[in-house]
Amino acid sequence: MHKLCAIDGISEPGSKGFDHSPKGPVFVVRYDGQIFVYANNCPHLGVNLEWEPDRFLDKEDRLIQCCMHGALFRIEDGECLSGPCVGDSLTPVPHEIKDNTIYLFD
Numbered sequence: 001m002h003k004l005c006a007i008d009g010i011s012e013p014g015s016k017g018f019d020h021s022p023k024g025p026v027f028v029v030r031y032d033g034q035i036f037v038y039a040n041n042c043p044h045l046g047v048n049l050e051w052e053p054d055r056f057l058d059k060e061d062r063l064i065q066c067c068m069h070g071a072l073f074r075i076e077d078g079e080c081l082s083g084p085c086v087g088d089s090l091t092p093v094p095h096e097i098k099d100n101t102i103y104l105f106d
C-alpha cells in the first residue's frame with residue numbers, strides 16, 4: 001500500500017493532484033463526504049486535466065473538467081457527460097481509506 005495523503009489536506013468540495021504515485025499521475029476529488037481517485041489522464045487526448053495545480057473541478061465544483069477542451073466528467077464515476085469524449089470515462093484508481101488517510105494499492 002502506498003500512502004497518498006491525509007483527507008484533511010483536501011478541501012471539500014475540492015481536488016488535489018499527485019504527479020508521482022505507483023499508478024502514475026493521479027488526482028483525488030473530495031465531494032459530498034466521499035473520496036474519488038482517478039488517473040490524471042483525459043480519455044480524449046491523454047493529457048493532464050487540471051486548470052492549475054490542484055484544480056480539477058469546474059467553476060461550480062460539481063463536475064471534473066478537462067482544461068484542454070472543457071470535457072465534463074461526473075465526479076462519482078468519471079463518465080464524460082459533455083465534450084469530445086462523451087461516453088468515455090476517467091480511469092478509477094483502486095484505493096483504501098484508513099485513519100483519514102488515502103492509500104493506493106501497489
Ligand code: FES
Nearest residue numbers: 042044066069071
Ligand atoms: S484533451 Fe481533455 S477534452 Fe480534449
